Amino acid sequence: MNELWLVVFGVLVVGCFALEGAAVGIALALPVLGRDEAERGQVIAALGPMVLLTEVWLVAAVGLLFGLYPRVEGELLSGLYPWVVLLLVAWVVRDAGVWFRGRGASARWRHGCEWMVCAGGVGTAVAWGLALGALATGDVFGLVGVVLALVVALLFGVHGVCVAARSWGGPRAVALVERPVVGGLSRPWVSGVLASVPVVVALATGAEYLMADTVGAGTLAVLAVFVLPALGVGAVIQWWGWRLLSRSGGLPERSRSFF
Amino acid sequence: MDVLDLARLQFAVTTNLHFLFVALTLGLVPLVALAQTWFVITGRERFELMTRFWGQVYLINYALGIMTGLVLEFQFGMNWSGLSHFAGDVFGAPLAMETMTAFFLESTFLGLWIFGWRLLPRLVHLALIWLVVLTAYTSAFWILVANSYLQNPVGSRVVAGRLVLEDFGVLVANPHLVTAFPHVVGAALLSAAWVVIGVSAHHLRRGSAPEFFTLNLRWGVWLAAGASVLVFVSGHRSAGPVEATQPGKFDGALTPVFDSMMLIGDLLGLFTLLVLLPMLWRDRLAGARRFLGALVMLVPLPFVASALGWVVREVGRQPWLVHGHLTVAEAISPGVSAGAVLVSLVLFTVVLGALAATNVVLICRAAARGPERVVLGAPPVNVTEPAIPSVGGGAA
Numbered sequence: 001m002n003e004l005w006l007v008v009f010g011v012l013v014v015g016c017f018a019l020e021g022a023a024v025g026i027a028l029a030l031p032v033l034g035r036d037e038a039e040r041g042q043v044i045a046a047l048g049p050m051v052l053l054t055e056v057w058l059v060a061a062v063g064l065l066f067g068l069y070p071r072v073e074g075e076l077l078s079g080l081y082p083w084v085v086l087l088l089v090a091w092v093v094r095d096a097g098v099w100f101r102g103r104g105a106s107a108r109w110r111h112g113c114e115w116m117v118c119a120g121g122v123g124t125a126v127a128w129g130l131a132l133g134a135l136a137t138g139d140v141f142g143l144v145g146v147v148l149a150l151v152v153a154l155l156f157g158v159h160g161v162c163v164a165a166r167s168w169g170g171p172r173a174v175a176l177v178e179r180p181v182v183g184g185l186s187r188p189w190v191s192g193v194l195a196s197v198p199v200v201v202a203l204a205t206g207a208e209y210l211m212a213d214t215v216g217a218g219t220l221a222v223l224a225v226f227v228l229p230a231l232g233v234g235a236v237i238q239w240w241g242w243r244l245l246s247r248s249g250g251l252p253e254r255s256r257s258f259f
Numbered sequence: 260m261d262v263l264d265l266a267r268l269q270f271a272v273t274t275n276l277h278f279l280f281v282a283l284t285l286g287l288v289p290l291v292a293l294a295q296t297w298f299v300i301t302g303r304e305r306f307e308l309m310t311r312f313w314g315q316v317y318l319i320n321y322a323l324g325i326m327t328g329l330v331l332e333f334q335f336g337m338n339w340s341g342l343s344h345f346a347g348d349v350f351g352a353p354l355a356m357e358t359m360t361a362f363f364l365e366s367t368f369l370g371l372w373i374f375g376w377r378l379l380p381r382l383v384h385l386a387l388i389w390l391v392v393l394t395a396y397t398s399a400f401w402i403l404v405a406n407s408y409l410q411n412p413v414g415s416r417v418v419a420g421r422l423v424l425e426d427f428g429v430l431v432a433n434p435h436l437v438t439a440f441p442h443v444v445g446a447a448l449l450s451a452a453w454v455v456i457g458v459s460a461h462h463l464r465r466g467s468a469p470e471f472f473t474l475n476l477r478w479g480v481w482l483a484a485g486a487s488v489l490v491f492v493s494g495h496r497s498a499g500p501v502e503a504t505q506p507g508k509f510d511g512a513l514t515p516v517f518d519s520m521m522l523i524g525d526l527l528g529l530f531t532l533l534v535l536l537p538m539l540w541r542d543r544l545a546g547a548r549r550f551l552g553a554l555v556m557l558v559p560l561p562f563v564a565s566a567l568g569w570v571v572r573e574v575g576r577q578p579w580l581v582h583g584h585l586t587v588a589e590a591i592s593p594g595v596s597a598g599a600v601l602v603s604l605v606l607f608t609v610v611l612g613a614l615a616a617t618n619v620v621l622i623c624r625a626a627a628r629g630p631e632r633v634v635l636g637a638p639p640v641n642v643t644e645p646a647i648p649s650v651g652g653g654a655a
Contacts, residue, residue, distance in 0.1 A: 052370030060363045067355020070347020074340025078592035085603045092326045099322040103621045215348045218424040230360040241371050258635045
């Protein structure tokens with residue numbers, strides 16, 4: 001029973017890295033994916049609706065962490081304090097850049113928002129790496145964290161470029177991946193699996209610790225009634241949404257109507 | 260200030276920002292859905308314009324709800340791990356269900372609604388916004404289940420020094436929830452209604468798009484009237500449960516806060532029912548230009564009343580976090596330093612405060628521009644920049 005719930009939690013965490021990782025990666029690779037203002041505008045216009053579909057995975061994962069493993073939730077978030085703060089601030093800055101760019105008329109405003117998107121993407125990836133490093137070593141500040149920060153940023157960046165190239169057909173992204181060896185490997189599912197590796201390792205290592213803290217049977221029964229159907233419905237709608245987003249080539253000319 | 264004061268201040272700042280902006284989001288979304296429904300039924304263009312105009316205001320605002328909500332969600336574990344340690348088995352469940360059954364679906368539906376303009380069949384697109392409404396209110400429900408549990412911890416008992424869930428039915432039938440949920444919904448609808456009234460009044464006073472804003476003013480006043488009744492009835496019904504479980508909650512320092520909230524609610528309600536509603540007859544209200552200027556000034560009042568209501572409910576719970584079981588002081592995370600909380604308090608306040616201010620400016624600007632310059636759902640013809648050439652296939 002506890003193993004089953006760990007799998008459910010794992011699905012959300014991996015979803016967070018594989019899907020939201022792409023959105024973070026596109027944000028941090030913005031200067032590469034869009035060389036001028038018009039190109040960056042198109043990238044952000046396609047990123048906008050995608051972010052709404054991806055960031056829910058983090059919110060849901062943390063929500064279920066609280067629901068399933070409340071004491072671990074308290075220990076983790078208070079123990080990783082500086083990196084959680086960095087993650088939140090970077091996250092909010094990236095969201096604000098995506099959301100507010102289309103609302104201003106001046107080039108300065110748009111440029112400022114583009115900076116926020118990129119800096120927020122970098123900050124989010126780095127915060128994940130630093131947090132994973134702290135989990136691995138037990139030291140909040142350490143060299144392992146710095147190395148992992150670079151690794152996560154690289155994995156997310158590559159993943160973002162692959163998704164932008166293969167799902168939207170973004171010209172800069174396509175140019176980046178259309179190389180002899182890289183081309184065949186630049187499938188979003190390959191880069192998504194790679195982007196999830198760090199967190200899968202963390203989950204596997206911490207499995208016993210998590211399961212030992214599983215809430216009581218009464219709470220689990222309630223969660224099963226509500227959470228499992230919601231996850232099923234959500235997964236189907238997300239799948240439909242992703243197909244819609246990618247089938248229509250990111251559809252920037254339509255979604256720019258808001259973003 | 261010690262670590263406890265700082266953590267409490269941090270929670271108060273982020274919750275209040277969240278609460279105020281989410282109130283507008285919650286209140287506006289049914290209006291957007293109704294306008295779109297009317298458009299689908301009648302095919303009249305002004306209802307589509309109404310959907311897009313308020314939809315855009317709603318969307319600008321939605322982002323702030325996510326940003327503040329994300330910070331709030333993490334703050335429980337960061338600063339109040341004592342709460343998850345002692346009450347996580349009960350308190351964590353409604354929060355987990357909020358993220359899974361509500362927010363997870365809500366944002367997905369919303370992303371597809373934004374993306375789906377002129378792409379999806381009309382009825383599918385309409386269904387999406389109603390699903391956003393449904394999940395948004397489900398979200399408010401679960402959050403109030405969690406909050407009501409802190410006010411009046413029912414359906415659980417202490418086993419080996421920790422609260423465990425005993426009866427889920429009792430948890431969701433909490434008398435504090437049964438009265439607070441309609442009260443908060445009423446406050447959200449009232450806030451949105453007054454934004455609609457204020458924006459319409461502003462445009463009518465200047466004579467811009469008079470037909471469109473006369474229609475909006477009418478919708479706003481009817482919504483305000485309904486919401487006022489809901490706020491009034493649910494507010495008075497909540498006195499009983501509060502007296503029964505938290506006697507003396509409204510005494511002392513909170514009395515003026517409580518009285519101010521009631522005064523604002525009652526006066527706005529009476530004014531709407533006795534003055535504004537009769538003035539809708541033959542659109543007298545839309546023509547009363549000087550009067551309309553005064554209406555614009557009233558827009559902040561429902562938001563002020565909402566913030567006061569939050570103070571009464573949450574400050575009135577002190578010193579308890581889980582009433583009768585766990586104090587706020589006991590719940591603070593061990594090992595978190597005052598310095599760490601201070602730095603994060605400053606960061607969150609500066610970043611979220613700046614974004615909140617920007618959000619208000621952007622909403623005012625979008626609302627002041629009038630319906631002809633709405634970009635949400637605009638036909639692709641309006642786009643001037645060249646589209647990305649399709650390279651490499653769309654399959655993923």
